[in-house]
Amino acid sequence: MTIALSEEPVISLRGMEAANERFRLGPLDCDIPSGMVTVIVGPNGSGKSTLFRTLLGLEPILGGEAELLGERLDAALGDDFKTRIGLLTENPHPYEDGMTAEEKGRFASLWYPGWSWERYRKLLRKFDVDGRMKLSKMSKGMRRKAELSAVLAHDPELLLLDEPSSGLDPFAWKIMLEELRRYMEPGNRTLVVATHITEEVKRLADYILFLYRGKTLGMYEKDRLFDEWRTVIVQGAEASLIARTPGLQGMEEAGSGVYRIEVNEAEAAESWLNGCGFQVLGVQRMELEDILSCLIRKEEQRR
Numbered sequence: 001m002t003i004a005l006s007e008e009p010v011i012s013l014r015g016m017e018a019a020n021e022r023f024r025l026g027p028l029d030c031d032i033p034s035g036m037v038t039v040i041v042g043p044n045g046s047g048k049s050t051l052f053r054t055l056l057g058l059e060p061i062l063g064g065e066a067e068l069l070g071e072r073l074d075a076a077l078g079d080d081f082k083t084r085i086g087l088l089t090e091n092p093h094p095y096e097d098g099m100t101a102e103e104k105g106r107f108a109s110l111w112y113p114g115w116s117w118e119r120y121r122k123l124l125r126k127f128d129v130d131g132r133m134k135l136s137k138m139s140k141g142m143r144r145k146a147e148l149s150a151v152l153a154h155d156p157e158l159l160l161l162d163e164p165s166s167g168l169d170p171f172a173w174k175i176m177l178e179e180l181r182r183y184m185e186p187g188n189r190t191l192v193v194a195t196h197i198t199e200e201v202k203r204l205a206d207y208i209l210f211l212y213r214g215k216t217l218g219m220y221e222k223d224r225l226f227d228e229w230r231t232v233i234v235q236g237a238e239a240s241l242i243a244r245t246p247g248l249q250g251m252e253e254a255g256s257g258v259y260r261i262e263v264n265e266a267e268a269a270e271s272w273l274n275g276c277g278f279q280v281l282g283v284q285r286m287e288l289e290d291i292l293s294c295l296i297r298k299e300e301q302r303r
């Protein structure tokens, strides 16, 4: 099930394709809503970083169309446009190795019209980062915190974060979540995060976009997703009737006459099973990893 957005999307992809010698992304069709947090979830190598790079014009678009902040993405988009977007890449930029966090700030302050020294220094302090230290001399987590501070300090309209918590300790992780909530507070900012951390998805996401082998497996409203996807244990059931359960995503026999089934229409499925006279022994919300596995299995069957 893919959602229909009521508001104007901040990112709109129509059959967008990008590729390099090793990987093909797309064709992708999806709309990312403005003023919301969309989290991109997918296994390693599914194309999350490639998607971010493509949106920033760092990988060429080879087919289809992409619109970002109301502008059609093409080579003609200038630097002014790019200053409206913040991107935290997965790996640090080697050309910044010789800079201190203060120097990085000086560089960013010239580039971004929305730059705030006050915000930057406050964030560095909160994250306990020494602004006078060279980025290359910092620990991985310290450098990540400096980079997060910089990307938040220019208050972009659209913020793209690629695995932002990579290397952060639990205290820094909590601060990051607080700061991302603060960034979203005014209501006119949009956050897109790629992450493997389930807890981050649960705490941050309004929407979840699943990516697999360069293709989207659908975009879902988070609360509805966790409400509707359930594992049901059912006894005294007949396989042929179970196979007709509304929203059935997977089934396996867990014992004689006992089935463990996965559904994405929890209520309808339960009333169907009850209506068939089967005994429902248990119903459990599915974890994100299990939902992703289901979606991947279905995609593999379709291919």
Ligand SMILES: Nc1ncnc2c1ncn2[C@@H]1O[C@H](COP(=O)(O)OP(=O)(O)OP(=O)(O)O)[C@@H](O)[C@H]1O
Pocket (backbone or CB within 6 Å): 022, 023, 042, 043, 044, 045, 046, 047, 048, 049, 050, 051, 090
């Ligand atoms: N099966 C594979 N084995 C090795 N590399 C792969 C495979 N599939 C994809 N890749 C690599 O993944 C790259 C695209 O992945 P990208 O970095 O965009 O994914 P990602 O979803 O961000 O991954 P990760 O979660 O690992 O950061 C391709 O350039 C390709 O080199």
